[in-house]
Amino acid sequence: MKLLHIDSSILGDASASRQLSQSVVTAWQAAEPAAKVSYRDLAGDALSHLSSASLVAAGTPTELRDAAQKHEAELAESTLQEFLDADAIVIGAPMYNFTVPTQLKAWIDRIAVAGKTFTYTENGPKGLAGGKKVVIVSTSGGLHAGQPTGVAHEDYLLVVLGFLGITDIEIVRAHGLAYGEEPRANALAGAQQQIAERFATLAA
Ligand SMILES: Cc1cc2nc3c(=O)[nH]c(=O)nc-3n(C[C@H](O)[C@H](O)[C@H](O)COP(=O)(O)O)c2cc1C
Numbered sequence: 011m012k013l014l015h016i017d018s019s020i021l022g023d024a025s026a027s028r029q030l031s032q033s034v035v036t037a038w039q040a041a042e043p044a045a046k047v048s049y050r051d052l053a054g055d056a057l058s059h060l061s062s063a064s065l066v067a068a069g070t071p072t073e074l075r076d077a078a079q080k081h082e083a084e085l086a087e088s089t090l091q092e093f094l095d096a097d098a099i100v101i102g103a104p105m106y107n108f109t110v111p112t113q114l115k116a117w118i119d120r121i122a123v124a125g126k127t128f129t130y131t132e133n134g135p136k137g138l139a140g141g142k143k144v145v146i147v148s149t150s151g152g153l154h155a156g157q158p159t160g161v162a163h164e165d166y167l168l169v170v171l172g173f174l175g176i177t178d179i180e181i182v183r184a185h186g187l188a189y190g191e192e193p194r195a196n197a198l199a200g201a202q203q204q205i206a207e208r209f210a211t212l213a214a
Pocket of ligand 1: 019020021024025026027028103104105106107108109149150151152153187188
């Protein structure tokens with residue numbers, strides 16, 4: 011089983027989603043020791059944003075690409091392949107300005123590829139990347155559930171992953187982290203408990 015662990019928080023050691031995504035992966039490995047984990051830190055080693063240069067590189071035959079296009083095409087291909095190869099993905103996903111961090115969006119732009127991870131049919135769009143399990147570790151400073159805006163970053167990830175055909179998605183939440191020390195500690199403890207309970211069942 012190949013497990014891809016992704017972090018996108020820019021807050022380094024102070025990050026809640028990094029702490030929790032690591033707990034998910036550690037618990038998962040304890041429950042499934044054969045799992046092979048690969049790690050991608052989208053903040054520490056950011057992917058370049060999808061650009062017109064990316065599209066030109068993809069559309070240029072391999073032997074005609076210059077050095078920059080070669081680099082661009084290899085980056086796109088390896089990022090997509092790593093996603094396609096994964097049986098399971100743990101995504102550390104903070105809410106920044108009502109969506110996911112720009113670094114996580116840059117990754118999504120590399121995995122949403124027509125003909126590879128989705129296509130259009132007579133019956134509408136069809137996801138081609140089904141069969142994966144995804145755990146979204148969702149953090150936010152505010153409390154958005156039930157508000158008119160909704161939990162925008164989570165909702166976005168559910169839409170885009172669903173579009174790619176991924177339906178087996180679980181969410182570990184720690185929200186309201188900006189409400190002070192005690193609410194933050196409680197939210198983190200609640201998420202850790204959720205993780206422990208979830209993977210205890212898997213190990214049993
Ligand atoms: C740049 C930035 C933007 C943020 N925007 C929001 C926001 O729109 N809504 C919210 O509830 N919290 C927001 N927060 C708070 C984060 O969601 C919160 O700090 C959470 O812990 C982030 O996860 P992390 O610690 O793993 O980075 C923002 C934080 C940062 C650093």
